[in-house]
Amino acid sequence: MRYYRQNQEAVYRQEGEEAFLFHPGEDRLYLLNEVACYIWEWCKEPLSEEVIINKLAEIFPEVEKANLKKDVKSFIDSLLKRNLLIVNNNA
Numbered sequence: 440m441r442y443y444r445q446n447q448e449a450v451y452r453q454e455g456e457e458a459f460l461f462h463p464g465e466d467r468l469y470l471l472n473e474v475a476c477y478i479w480e481w482c483k484e485p486l487s488e489e490v491i492i493n494k495l496a497e498i499f500p501e502v503e504k505a506n507l508k509k510d511v512k513s514f515i516d517s518l519l520k521r522n523l524l525i526v527n528n529n530a
Contacts, residue, residue: 442485
């Protein structure tokens with residue numbers, strides 16, 4: 440199973456209701472929505488995609504789990520591509 444955690448080089452900043460991610464190796468700033476903020480915060484410690492989906496399902500019971508799975512996978516993939524998340528093979 441794959442576990443994901445924050446890249447310690449990434450800079451996270453929350454100001455009011457907005458949050459941003461920045462990787463020093465890139466010249467881009469990423470705006471995070473509410474769900475993305477939850478995922479980012481949880482990934483301080485290595486977490487599996489399944490655990491992230493289950494946590495979101497508790498917070499947003501009205502959203503179908505299949506939709507959560509698709510959105511979480513897409514978000515994780517985008518963070519991995521930008522080197523903002525790191526894969527851990529052990530929790």
